[in-house]
Amino acid sequence: MAVLQARGVGRRFESSWVVRALDLDLVAGERIALLGPSGCGKTTFLNLLGGLDRPDEGVILLDGESLHQASPARLADLRRSRLGTVFQFFHLIPTLTAEENIELPLRMLAWPEARIRERCAELIQAVGLAHRAAAWPSELSGGEMQRVAVARALAARPAVLLADEPTGNLDRASGQAVLSLLAELTEQQGSALVMVTHSEAAAGICHRVLRMEDGRFLDGTL
Amino acid sequence: MTWLARRLVTRALLREWGRTLLTLAAVSLGVAVFLSIRLANRAAVASFEQFTLGVGQGSDLVIRTEAGPLWESRLPALRPLTEWAWMRPIIEGSFARAQTMEGFQVLGLDLVGLGASANSTLPSSSEETLHRSATTGFYATLQDPVAILIPAALAAEGWSPGDLMEGFIQERAVRLRVAGILPDPPHRPKLQRNLLVMDLPAAQRLLGREGELDRVEWGLRPGGNLPHFEAQARRLLPPGLIMEPPEQRAESGRTMTAAFRFNLTILSLIALAVGAYLLFQAFDASVNRRRETWATLRALGQAPSGVMRLVLFEAALLGLLGSALGIGLGWLLAQGTVQGVSRTVNALYGASAAQRAGMPAPEAWLAVAIGTGACLIAAWIPARRAARTPPVQLLAREGHLTPTRWGWMGLAAGTALLLGTVLAYGLRPAPGVAWHAYAGSALVLLGGSLLAVALLPLLGLPGRWTRRWRLRLALRPLLRPTGRHGFAAAALAVAIGMTIGMGVMVQSFERTVLAWIGSSLRADLYVAPIGSTGAGSQHRMGADTADGIASDPAVAAADRFQILPITFRGRPTFLGAGDMGVQASRGGLILAAGGPFPGPLLALRKGGTSDPGVLVSETFSRHFGVRVGEVLDLPAPGGLRRATVRGIIADYGNERGSLLLDRPVFLAWFQDPRVASLALFLRPGESPEAFAARLRREHPGLQVRTNGALRDQVTTIFRQTFALTYALEAIGLIVAILGLGQGLTGLALARRGEIWSLRALGATQSDLTRILMLEGLGVALAGLLSGLGLGLLLARILVDVLNPQVFGWTLGFSVPWGFLGLVSLATLGAAILVLAPMARWGARLAADREVEEGA
Amino acid sequence: MKGILAGCLALACGATPPGSDGFALARPGYRFAFPRDHGSHPAFRTEWWYFTGHLWTGDGSRRFGYQLTFFRQASPPAAWKGSQAWRSDQLHLAHAALTDEKGQRFLVDERLDRAGLMAGATEDQLNLFQQDWRAAQDPSGRIRLHMSVRGATLDLTLDPATPPVIFGEDGLSRKGADSGAASHYLTFPRLKSQGTLRLPEGPVLAVQGLSWMDHEFSSSQLAQDQVGWDWAGIQLRDGRSLMAYRLRRKDGSQDPFSTLTEVDAAGHIQRSTRAFSLIPKGRWRSPATGTDYPLPLVLEAWGERFTLLPLLPNQELQTGRSTGITYWEGACRVLDATGQEIGDAYVELTGYAHSLQGRF
Structure with missing residues (x-):
């Protein structure tokens, strides 16, 4: 059963279609890489999948629920509980420490304090940053920031993790570390992963690679 | 480019x-x-x-007396001066129009001699027409004792020659006839509309001041030389007359x-x-x-x-x-x-x-x-x-928003506040000089604005411990405030500080003045000619009228008050006279020095004309550096008179200061029995309202006010005066709050990535709105709190240092809690109004272009 | 404000409403008595005292002419007469002029005041003042003048060696066919003068010479068809004095009441005639007003011919701030038929810039 389904999804800016007629089926625990040149529409597609943007045509179903028809509140709720996001530029909240950044989704979900502590300790351990728990984002290296971002995205055990060029702003070694972390953690908790990238190496950790060009999947990649 | x-x-x-x-x-x-x-x-x-x-027309020199009227009989002594300059004698008075009680300034000029002071004539073509049309008008003006010339502005309201204008001069009902229209002078400000020009003898008669002038203006004849003329004038000037450049008059207007x-x-x-x-x-x-x-x-x-x-x-x-x-x-x-x-x-x-x-x-x-x-x-x-x-x-992208070094700011704030306070309070320069208070206030202002920045982390402190994620996200930025937070808070602090400072000062002023009024206005009724307002008014009532009212069986005691503008030590001030006997037994002057009330008043009465005493106002004492016990040489029509300062009284009535003589001494020196206002103490059982009504009936030219009415009027005037102040302050506050909105807008823009990621993490629109709003309110609160402190400190400097220093007014400091509360509520309310749409807009911000368009 | 001033002043410009309005009229048989009749006659509407003269420095190197005129003008009768200090019933106007031949300049000033503190004329003797200008006769008969004009100050003592000359018949000088058009007119034609003149530049000169004083009062002078007059006071070196008074009609002709009188050195009228002529021998156009004046003039009478040659062409007075009249009044040399200088004259030409009708 697919956790996330896209059918005939298209998105238009002004009069030109950025993406069009995209179909996707993501099953639990599956890792997919969206590979393609700049401007091919992969980030747009990712935003659509994350409910951050609405398609102009087609439907997207998360656990069978149409994102298209969900109210903004329901969308936010889905993003809290079922989706996780990792950005190229980390987007950590600069005024929260590493640990607090990781806690944030759990606090949004109003988990009990004890569970938050437990889960947070577990995650910070998992991303290997226990010693930096109290550090401000500005004090972290790029690789460390992205590891925090990964932990944050996975904190609420989302069904789907969306990652937008997670290694795009990192050096090779840090990139590798983040990639293996992504693979390892999603594997561990059974989250599916959709990763936008243009690095073949990054795509290596995925079960499937979808190549995009001009807003469409290239033939035979489905 | x-x-x-x-x-x-x-x-x-x-x-x-x-x-x-x-x-x-x-x-x-x-x-x-x-x-x-x-x-x-x-x-x-x-x-x-x-x-x-x-x-x-611009005169070059003005001759006036130090005190009292300029008797025209002194003019012949000055006649030789006409070799170098023309002369324009002037008498001034006031007229109150009956229907509207509107005040007019009556200017008595020698309409014949006026022509001689013109520098050139009209173009010859218009001269002939004017001559023909105006001949009869000329004599009609000159030979009519109630003829007035009105300014064009009044004529534009429908007044035309031949119309009668009814009203009061002093307390007498008079009827003036419009004889002509004064054309607006070319290339000069238009004549004010409430100016009435009369021929000199007619004005003197109407004002009941035959033989008196207020001043004589002189203008050099072509080719004349001012220093030479001044030297000649000085040589011929009889004692008691002074000459001054015409600007001095405008200057006194400025000090007014x-x-x-x-x-x-x-x-x-x-x-x-x-x-x-x-x-x-x-x-x-x-x-x-x-x-x-x-x-x-x-x-x-x-x-x-x-x-x-x-x-x-x-x-x-x-x-x-x-x-x-x-x-x-x-x-x-x-x-x-x-x-x-x-x-x-x-x-x-x-x-x-x-x-x-x-x-x-x-x-x-x-x-x-x-x-x-x-x-x-x-x-x-x-x-x-x-x-x-x-x-x-x-x-x-984001390395840009460096947090301010608020620790240092706090230190700097404290230093500036301390230095400012020390500067304002520590120095005691000559009266009238207040640079130290201004500089101190500026430092305090600077300190206060820095303080607002330093206050941000303190307000953010709850954000450090709280587990509520929205509060945490809203308050954390305050813990590490950026320049933008700082600016918004500082601007707000300055605006609020100024508003509070002025407001508290004004209210302290008001309280002090009201207390003073409460103490000094004790009579049951106050009677003055219609149109009288303030010390500068020229309305007087005749001695007969005053005596008539004072001797009414209903009246237990009457204080006849007279006041004249005089020149003391070269500066304009006022000389007043009241009945010290009545004041001592029934009045309540507030004394700042000279012993408890009514000691100094009784000393004045006891000294009489043989050992004359005088009370000076606080303003006067500060301006002229005069203390109790000092002997002053006061100008009077008969030459200088000596009087000992017996006491210093509080007087917030005018900032030029005033002297107060006992009425018998004043009458002996000035021979002027007229009365500017009459304070009546009624016999027990008499109704002030009923007596007032009777007086109004018997004397339509007098305004009769009961104690309560006069107090109300003074309070109203006071509030009116400062209403404008409040209005302008409100604008400052609005601008500052707009600035707050602007600052936080910038902040939201700079943090759009963060906002985007919060949305990705599942924050709803309303979560984001609340967070941004809360953050903004935190900044507003920092501005407000430090503004309140700053304002109170500024107010203290204004009250304790600036007012005494500049005006010689000692004010009691009082904190108007209601006003502070009102400003706080208004600030927060306005902040909410501004922040709400801004936060809603910020919450909708997309991350950045690359997110929208795809990397 | 100049607007107001100019307005008021134009109002004041020698405004005389027509008709005698209850003022005294000049009548034959008037008995003159002195010093009283040198004083003011407020019962008459208009009165003037005219001092003109020719002055030389001691060495004769500089020559000046001067004019000092005091006018008194009564207002129409009215109940309100102003105060004693600022009277509304009597106005005083005055003109002063100084002609400086060497300096080629003509200095003029004027005054306008109401009777009272700043101007006045006593009724019992000659005692006139207007601001700082003065003319007064002391008990010895000498007249003292003081005038200042544009920085120049003249102080003179005038000595009347003879009694005053009273013009006209039976004390009445007729000015027109209308019986009301007449005045009482008396003159000191030769007043030995000496005194000091301070020039605007500073130097004080001792001056001496011969002055002429006219004093005339009336309530109505010019007849309906008269537009102005020409007057000349001629002091000949041979001791004779001539007074010519020509009234001009609208059509340019000479009014029959025009008169030429000859006074001898002892102050007696020798002869008088209406048959004389004043002939323009040229024309001078004023650059200031554009008015044409018939200058120089030639006087012909009794077979004699006198050319009146101005010291300076421009001796025109514009008196917008007092009488409002523009006229020419200036010092002239008197030449005989052969061109010899035989005396001095003051010439007054009025009614060329505008008609004087209704003003006097």
């Missing part, structure tokens, strides 16, 4: 019209407030100068409104201080927002100076546009302000003030220069940053 400027600056401004409008609003409001205050100020001063500049103008000056400072903060913020935001553009330009090889020029060009453009808008707005605002000024001047000084503010070109240029200059200065630092920062750094 122009190609670039058009595309990078103009186009950007048009595209980001919201930001552009906000900046324009800030510039134009700042310019408008500043300009309107200047224009109002100008109008107030101009109305006082109108006589010297308008009615008098000094307190008011002082008020306005402080207000214009608010506009400037708040405006400067806002502009800096605006340009900082603008540069920030477009840092990529600038970085790209640099990367493409544009020299730093070119980038700087572009940024400054944008600033100049916004400055010019904003100033132009501000000029229009300022002019409109000035009309309102002038109304306020004129009401005040009318109420407090009985003089008439201009009803409209002009828009002189120099003021407009000044406004443009200040508006544009302020923008350029505000843009300077951001422009330099844009030009100097290496492109790579500019391009980096």
Whole structure:
């Protein structure tokens, strides 16, 4: 059963279609890489999948629920509980420490304090940053920031993790570390992963690679 | 450059019209407030100068007495002076119109001799027509003892020759006949509309002042030489007469409104201080927002100076546009302000003030220069940053919002506050000098604004511990405030501080004055000629009328009060006289020195004319450095008279100060039995209202006020005076709150990535709105709290140092809690109003272009 | 404000409403008594005292002419007469002029005041003042003048060696066919004068010479068809004095009441005639007003011919701030038929810039 389904999804800016007629089926625990040149529409597609943007045509179903028809509140709720996001530029909240950044989704979900502590300790351990728990984002290296971002995205055990060029702003070694972390953690908790990238190496950790060009999947990649 | 400027600056401004409008609003409001205050100020001063500049063709010298009237019988001694100069004798008085009780200034001029002082005649063609049409009018004016010439402005209201104007002069009912219309002088301010010109002997008769003049103006004949003329005049001048340049008269008008103008000056400072903060913020935001553009330009090889020029060009453009808008707005605002000024001047000084503010070109240029200059200065630092920062750094996304070093700021704030306070309180320069208080206030202001920044982390503290994620996200930024937070808080603190400072000062003033009034106004009824207002009024009632009323069986005691303008030690002040016996037994003057009430009053009565004593007002004592026990040489018609200062009384009635003699001494010295106002103490059982009604019936030319009515009137005047102050302060506050909105808008823009990620994490629109709103309120609260403290400190300096120093007024300090609460609520309410739409907008921000368009 | 001033002043410009309005009229048989009749006659509407003269420095190197005129003008009768200090019933106007031949300048000033503190004329003797200008006769008969004009100050003592000359018949000088058009007119034609003149530049000169004083009072002078007059006071070196008074009609002709009188050195009228002519021998156009004046003039009578040659062409007075009248009044040399200088004259030409009708 697919956790996330896209059918005939298209998105238009002004009069030109950025993406069009995209179909996707993501099953639990599956890792997919969206590979393609700049401007091919992969980030747009990712935003659509994350409910951050609405398609102009087609439907997207998360656990069978149409994102298209969900109210903004329901969308936010889905993003809290079922989706996780990792950005190229980390987007950590600069005024929260590493640990607090990781806690944030759990606090949004109003988990009990004890569970938050437990889960947070577990995650910070998992991303290997226990010693930096109290550090401000500005004090972290790029690789460390992205590891925090990964932990944050996975904190609420989302069904789907969306990652937008997670290694795009990192050096090779840090990139590798983040990639293996992504693979390892999603594997561990059974989250599916959709990763936008243009690095073949990054795509290596995925079960499937979808190549995009001009807003469409290239033939035979489905 | 122009190609670039058009595309990078103009186009950007048009595209980001919201930001552009906000900046324009800030510039134009700042310019408008500043300009309107200047224009109002100008109008107030101009109305006082109108006589010297308008009615008098510029005279070169004025001769007057030090005290009392100038008897015209002294003129023949000055006749030889006519070899070098023409002479214009002048008597002034007031007329109150019956139907409207509107006050008019009566100016008595020798209409025959007036012609001789003209420098040139009319063009010959018009001379003939004027001659023919005006001959009968000339004699009709000269030979009619109630003929008046009215200004064109009054004629425009429908008055024409032959009309009768009924009203009162002193307490007598008179009927004046319009005999002609005074044309407005070319190239000069229009004549004020409430001016009535009469022929000199007719005016003297009507005012009941036969043989008296107020002053004689002199103008050099062609080819004359002023120093030579002055030397001759000095040689011939009889004792008791003084000569002064005509400006001095205007100058005394200026001091008349000094307190008011002082008020306005402080207000214009608010506009400037708040405006400067806002502009800096605006340009900082603008540069920030477009840092990529600038970085790209640099990367493409544009020299730093070119980038700087572009940024400054944008600033100049916004400055010019904003100033132009501000000029229009300022002019409109000035009309309102002038109304306020004129009401005040009318109420407090009985003089008439201009009803409209002009828009002189120099003021407009000044406004443009200040508006544009302020923008350029505000843009300077951001422009330099844009030009100097290496492109790579500019391009980096978020490393930009460096937190302020608030620890140092707190330290600096404390130091500035301390230094300012020490400066204001520590020095004791000569009376009238107050630079230390101004400098102290400026330091306090600086300290207060720094304090607002330092206060932000304190307010953010709950954010450190709280587990509530929204609160945490809202308050954490305050723990590490950026420059933008700091600016918004500081600007708000300054605006609130100024508002509170002025407000508390005004309320302290009001309380003090009301207490003073409560103590000094004890009589049951106050009687004065209709149209009397303030010390400057020239209405008097005849001694007979006063005696008649005083001897009424219903009256237990009456205090006849008279007041004259005099010149003491070369400066204008007032000499008053009252019945010390009545005052001592029934009055309640507040004494600042000289012993407890009524000791000094009884000493005055006891000294009589053999050992004359005088009470001086606090203002007088400060101005002239006079102490109790000192012997003063007072000018009187018969020459200088000596009197010992027996006490210092509180008097908030005028800022020129006053002297008070016992009435018998005054009568002996001045032989002037007229009465400016009459305070009546009724016999027990008499109803003040009933007696007042009877007096009004018997004397239609007198205004009779009961104690309560007079108090109400004084309070109303007081409130009216300061209503304007509050209105202008409110504008300052609104600008500051707009600035707060602007600052947080910039902040939201800079943090759009963060907002985007919060949304991705599942924060709803309303979560984000609440977070941004809460953060903004935190900043507002920091501004408010430090503004309150700053304001109270400023108020103390105003009350304790500036007022005594500048006006010689000792005020009791009182904290108007209600007012503080009101300002706080208004600030927070306004902040919510401004922040709510801004937060909602911020919550909707998309991350950045690359997110939308795909990397 | 100049507007107001100019307005008021234009109002004041020698405004005399027509008709005698209850003022005394000049009538034959008037008995003159002195010093009283040198004083003011407020019962008459108009009165003037005219001092003109020719002055030389001691060495004769500099020559000046001067004019000092005091006018008194009564207002139409009215109940309100102002105060004693600022009277509304009597106005005083005065003109002063100084002709400086060497300096080629003509200094003029004027005064307008109401009777009272700043101007006045006593009724019992000659005692006139207006601001700082004065003319007064002391008990010895000498007249003292003081005037200042544009920085120049003249102080003179005038000595009347003879009694005053009273013109006209039976004390009445007729000015027109209308019986009311007449005045009482008396003159000191030769007043030995000496005194000091301080020039605007500072130097004080001792001056001496011969002055002429006219004193005339009336309530109505010019007849309906008269537009102005020409007057000349001629002091000949041979001791004779001539007074010519020509009234001009609208059509340019000479009114039959025009008169030429000859007074001998002892102050007696020798002869008088209406048959004389004043012939223009040229024309001078004023650059200031554009008015044409018939200058120089030639007087022909009794077979004699006198050319009146101005010291300076421009001796025109514009008195917009007092009488409102523009006229020419200036010092002239008197030449005989052969061109010999035989005396001095003051010439007054009125009614060329505008008609004087209704003003006197």
